[in-house]
Amino acid sequence: MPPTNKAAWLLTYENPSLVVKEAPYTFPSTNQIVVRAHAVSINPVDAAIPFRGAVVFPWLKLPFILGSDISGEIVELGPGVENLKVGDRVVGQCLAWQHNNPVEGAYQEYVVMQQNMVCKIPDEIPYEEAAVLPLCLATAACGLFEKRFLGLEFPSFEPREQGKTVMIWGGSTSVGCNAVQLAVAAGYEVFSTASPKNFEMVKKLGAKMVFDHNSATAVEEIVAALKGKTIAGAYAIGAPTSDRNGFSAGEACLEIVKRSEGRKFAAMAMHGPAELAPEGVEAKFVTGEQFKTNEVGKMIYGEYLPRALKERKFLCMPEAVVVGNGLEKIQEAFEVQKKGVSAKKIVVTL
Ligand SMILES: NC(=O)c1ccc[n+]([C@@H]2O[C@H](COP(=O)([O-])OP(=O)(O)OC[C@H]3O[C@@H](n4cnc5c(N)ncnc54)[C@H](OP(=O)(O)O)[C@@H]3O)[C@@H](O)[C@H]2O)c1
Known part of the structure; x- marks a missing residue:
């Protein structure tokens, strides 16, 4: 029965x-x-x-x-x-x-x-x-590693320094907590954003610098901090609209990649701002629908996550x-x- x-x-x-x-x-x-x-x-x-x-x-x-x-x-x-x-x-x-x-x-x-x-x-x-x-981990992994989005190197247990910075806007969101950890495990330097009370948490996940996403000067501060660095692109998470402080996460990331050296690509966890990409900048809305069949899903559930959880190298x-x-x-x-x-x-x- x-x-x-x-x-x-x-x-x-x-x-x-x-x-x-x-x-x-x-x-x-x-x-x-x-x-x-x-x-x-x-x-x-x-x-x-x-x-x-x-x-x-x-x-x-x-x-x-x-x-x-x-x-x-x-x-x-x-x-x-x-x-x-x-x-x-x-x-x-x-x-x-x-x-x-x-x-x-x-x-x-x-x-x-x-x-x-x-x-x-x-x-x-x-x-x-x-x-x-699960869902936020899949969204983070697809945006970072699928070739049609940021196409970063996969995470590893002995990450090789990639010499590039990834901008993850919204590091204290659920998708962001996963994205920061995965990008760091793949060997990238990570810049991120959060409210000040969550700075330490996002740094603990591996972000090198964390900026206040409620600040009207956040974009300027990030662009300045990225001077002399090469970015591997940006991932916009959270703040789907611009009503809070004048810019959405997507708009902020478009501006950051436009004004920085490196890959002018922004992956976006939310609909909308990708359509606003200025000339010379590419942006795409991230969907995780291929995760159940693609190489990224296979890598996360089949290889990386079981060992990373066991060794406490990936935090829930x-x-x-x-x-x-x-x-x-x-x-x-x-x-x-x-x-x-x-x-x-x-x-x-x-
Ligand atoms: N495309 C997809 O398949 C997919 C899948 C999952 C989620 N999403 C979307 O991704 C977004 C994030 O989802 P989630 O579940 O990770 O959200 P969540 O954890 O519920 O988001 C809450 C977080 O938003 C942060 N936040 C507040 N103001 C922000 C700002 N100006 N910029 C960035 N973050 C800000 C807050 O951080 P502080 O408290 O530190 O300010 C808070 O921790 C949502 O819009 C969701 O719909 C898309």
């Missing part, structure tokens, strides 16, 4: 509050596993879909189970699964909205996942700590804030996320 399963369902867009009720337990197909979720985290997109999903993800068929980020224990293996076993503790990315398949949504007790989108986590890393990683950041336990707490966690976070990831344990 398969176990009973429960999920936090988005039933209709007219009533965007999640409803906890039974869900089918689905057996894994080829190259799939079933994970008993023990912690899930909330990304801005998860909390936005109930309100904007009909516009942003028009292909999603409701009722649906949202959620990308999960950590838990493997309870079943499908045919063809290698190097994983029942009982393994794993962290990984769920692909429900990519596949329009609620069976693969994180916000349920038993989740079907692709074997190549998980990695084992060492016993000393709690589930709630690991759950902060930003810090997890556990809102509560149980699927019923996910709606509350959405509300906390929507109010805004500062260098924190909202997590629910299950």
Whole structure:
């Protein structure tokens, strides 16, 4: 008899509050596993879909189970699964909205996942700590390493100095915490931004210099600090609009690469500013949709992350804030996320 399963369902867009009720337990197909979720985290997109999903993800068929980020224990293996076993503790990315398949949504007790989108986590890393990683790690890695974006060298355990600087705007965002660590592990000098209270945290992740992204003079200060250096490009994360201090993250990065020596390319985690790129500067919106099949995903989950977590060379950041336990707490966690976070990831344990 398969176990009973429960999920936090988005039933209709007219009533965007999640409803906890039974869900089918689905057996894994080829190259799939079933994970008993023990912690899930909330990304801005998860909390936005109930309100904007009909516009942003028009292909999603409701009722649906949202959620990308999960950590838990493997309870079943499908045919063809290698190097994983029942009982393994794993962290990984769920692909429900990519596949329009609620069976693969994180916000349920038993989740079907692709074997190549998980990695084992060492016993000393709690589930709630690991759950902060998946979607933002994938977004960071795609923007930095895919050839169509920044195309940087891959991370290594003995990084060779690349002699170039990467500008990561928004180092205290969830995507940014991952991006800073990965770029440093790939041998690049990293300049980043944060609010002053998060400077030390971003430096601890490896950034050489951190600037205040709330300051009207941030761009000028960064351009001055980059004098005499060669940049490998910029990655704009956070601040999708310019209403806070006169420029969005994207606009800031376009200006920085335009006025610095080196690669005049800005990867952008948000839609919009890429279209504003001035002549001589290239910019692209980063999508992580190829991560599940490309070399970057293979490198992260298959090679880099398992060892980096084991050796504590990659930190699960930003810090997890556990809102509560149980699927019923996910709606509350959405509300906390929507109010805004500062260098924190909202997590629910299950
Ligand atoms: N393209 C994709 O596939 C993809 C995937 C994931 C996320 N995203 C997008 O990437 C962005 C970041 O997502 P996230 O989950 O990492 O966000 P997040 O962690 O929820 O963002 C919160 C952070 O924003 C920072 N922030 C405030 N003002 C800023 C500014 N002027 N410039 C830069 N950062 C500022 C804050 O840092 P301080 O508190 O230090 O000020 C805070 O830590 C969002 O717009 C999200 O929608 C895109």
